[in-house]
Amino acid sequence: xxxxxKPLTDFTARDFxxxxxxxxxxxxxxxxxxxxxxxGVTVSRYPAGTKADAGRAIAAARHAFDDGxxxxxxxxxxxxxxxxxxDIIAARADDLAFLDCIESGKPISQAKGELAGAADIWRYAAxxxxxxxxxxxxxxxxxxxxxxxxxxxxxxxxxTPWNFPFLIVSQKLPFALAAGCTAVVxxxxxTSGSTLVLGEILIEAGVPAGVVNILTGTGPEVGSVMxxxxxxxxxxxxxxxxxxxLTMANAAQTLKKVSLELGGKNPQIVFPEADLDxxxxxxxxxxxxxxxxxxxxxxxxxxxxxxxxxxxxxxAELSKKVKVGDPLDPATQVxxxxxxxxxxxxxxxxxxxxxxxxxxxxxxxxxxxxxxQFMAPTILSGVTPDMAVAREEVFGPVLSVLTFETxxxxxxxxxxxxxxxxxGVWSRDFDTCLTIGRRVRAGTVWMNTFMDGASELPxxxxxxxxLGRELGRHAVEDYTETKTFxxxxxxxxxxxxxx
Numbered sequence: 280x281x282x283x284x285k286p287l288t289d290f291t292a293r294d295f296x297x298x299x300x301x302x303x304x305x306x307x308x309x310x311x312x313x314x315x316x317x318x319g320v321t322v323s324r325y326p327a328g329t330k331a332d333a334g335r336a337i338a339a340a341r342h343a344f345d346d347g348x349x350x351x352x353x354x355x356x357x358x359x360x361x362x363x364x365x366d367i368i369a370a371r372a373d374d375l376a377f378l379d380c381i382e383s384g385k386p387i388s389q390a391k392g393e394l395a396g397a398a399d400i401w402r403y404a405a406x407x408x409x410x411x412x413x414x415x416x417x418x419x420x421x422x423x424x425x426x427x428x429x430x431x432x433x434x435x436x437x438x439t440p441w442n443f444p445f446l447i448v449s450q451k452l453p454f455a456l457a458a459g460c461t462a463v464v465x466x467x468x469x470t471s472g473s474t475l476v477l478g479e480i481l482i483e484a485g486v487p488a489g490v491v492n493i494l495t496g497t498g499p500e501v502g503s504v505m506x507x508x509x510x511x512x513x514x515x516x517x518x519x520x521x522x523x524x525l526t527m528a529n530a531a532q533t534l535k536k537v538s539l540e541l542g543g544k545n546p547q548i549v550f551p552e553a554d555l556d557x558x559x560x561x562x563x564x565x566x567x568x569x570x571x572x573x574x575x576x577x578x579x580x581x582x583x584x585x586x587x588x589x590x591x592x593x594x595a596e597l598s599k600k601v602k603v604g605d606p607l608d609p610a611t612q613v614x615x616x617x618x619x620x621x622x623x624x625x626x627x628x629x630x631x632x633x634x635x636x637x638x639x640x641x642x643x644x645x646x647x648x649x650x651x652q653f654m655a656p657t658i659l660s661g662v663t664p665d666m667a668v669a670r671e672e673v674f675g676p677v678l679s680v681l682t683f684e685t686x687x688x689x690x691x692x693x694x695x696x697x698x699x700x701x702x703g704v705w706s707r708d709f710d711t712c713l714t715i716g717r718r719v720r721a722g723t724v725w726m727n728t729f730m731d732g733a734s735e736l737p738x739x740x741x742x743x744x745x746l747g748r749e750l751g752r753h754a755v756e757d758y759t760e761t762k763t764f765x766x767x768x769x770x771x772x773x774x775x776x777x778x
Contacts, residue, residue: 282604282611284317284650287381292321295471297328297495298478300339301488306332311468311495316384317606317615317651323382323472328496333463333504336492340434340461341510343489350431350459354409361405361453364484369398371480378472379444380606384615384651385569387607396734397449400750403734404453407755411458422771426764431459432536433512435758436505438498438526439474440518441467441617442572442674447540448474450738450749451515452491458758463492463511465502469617471495498522509533513758516540517574520672520697520743527746538747538757540739542672543700546579546693547729548683548715551586553705554727559593561703561729562678567601567613567656568730571676572621574744575701577729579669581692584682591660591680595641598656598678604648613676615651622652625675629657632668632679637661640680670696686711690718699741703729722748 292312296303306326313323326332344350349357368375376390383390416425435455439447444466455462466474478493494501506514506529513536516526520541530537547565549558565577582590606614616622622645629643642655654676662669662679669679683689693702693715701723704715709726716724722740725731732738737751747757 280600280602281646281648281653282602282608284605284648285607286650287315287318287320287322290320290322293323293472295323295325295475295495297326297332298475298491298493299332299336300492301482304332306495308332308496308500313382313469313472315381315651316617318381319650323378325468325471325475325495327468328465328494328501330500330504332496333494333501334508336463336494337434337505337508337510339489339492340463343487344431344433344461347461347487347489349456349461349487349490352459354411357457357459358405358408360485361401361408361456364453364480364486365398365401365405367480367483368394368401368477371476372398375445375473375476378476379470380614382470382472383441383444384606384617386611386614388609388611389569393443393446397446400449400734401453404457404755407454407752408457410752411755411759413761422768424766424768426766428762428764429458429756429759430762432758432760433460434510435460435462435513435515436511437462437464438502438505438514438516438518439464439466441469442569444470445473445477447517448477451517454749454754455515455758456486456490457755460513460758461490463494463505465494465496465505468495468497503529506530506535507532511535513538523745538749539745540574540749541743541745542698543574543576543740543744544579544670544672544696544698545575545577545701545703545721546581546719547577547703547705548581548689548693548719549583549586549590550706550708550711551583552707554707555586555590555593557727558705559590559597562594563597563601565703565729566678567598567676570613570616570654572617572674574672575730576674577703578673578677578679580678580680581689582680582682584684587680587682591640591658594678595658598641598658601656603646603653603656613656616654616675619652621674622654625654625673625677628668628671628673628675629659629677632659632662632666635666636663637666637668637679642676664692664695672698686714690715693719697743700744701725701740
């Protein structure tokens, strides 16, 4: 189901500046213009940050960490500021959601849901600021006491992608701040608006100057400095696996700590006794949520051969009802594709699969909705594990259907890729769910549901899906170093005196 896009009327593109050391600056470079993928008009302008801008931002964060108040505040003081930021995020949610909608092409209803989730994450991180603690050991003998401290790691470079602009920075920055770190943040040059507004929010909430610096610009110009500079102690990156490898190589020059949340090619394994009504709904959601531009997308269905035909037909019928259209329409479920180049790449995967022997059961082509760039919800059947569309991250609304006969075969297909971010298993037999869950190599395994989440649950992947975990009670610990105090009590017998 499609609907034509309405032109933006009475709309003026918004001009932004970068935040460096508590001041808004135009930077030393040119201007980046963002054209809305759903409406085809310029909606935002940002400074194209330079290497010099990145150096100034890192220097500000270094000074704020080494000499400023933020790392030396109590956990309660930092927590109160983060809670105030969460309240302002909630109050400005409509403005932030609008920016994410027009810059990324995601549906406005989805963007508002993400903002609610982001506010919850900031509140959760605020609670962890007061709960961060080390360990003590009084079992080492009468003359020894051991204390293990957790100290903020220092300056953190945070680099975020375009597909969830506000949500993903909210999975990183509040935990770094809760630990007492300072940060330099670079959002994608395609979707920088809401992160820059976050800078306004943090200033209003009381975050001191230099603690959070926000740069706009490209990876080669700005990101390269953020990942190699010796004054940066840690890099937290979300994006493609290819750029993640480059980030890790850059950080290795000075042995920085690295946290990477990268790609996924996530399977849903479905057995005949599953609740197929629930699964069909989850399959459509998992494939087309955020137009499939989601590392967690359920892009591979691994169906038992006895139900594959029936289930594929049911998914196709429900997919026809999915509304593709104007991102600003509250009824839209699938919005625009981020760039024309990415739309072409998605189409290339579909064409390649068809040439390799897969069948296009639904969709398969771009949609002309009058403005912007859109892709039809697409289902490919007859996909085999060796095809590129079954192994590589398409990052679009494309669902690949594979089949299996035995549990061993299902697990083998699920694990036969480079990624291990998430997976789903569907069966009314919970023994089956647990067996699959234990054997599939993925950071998250959903059982009889898909793409649920909570701030309390860790998120991250195995293998080339990344390193480390975000969210959960240990997320704040990722931004710390441990320091051991080994304390001697009373007189010490010296080594020399024992001779």
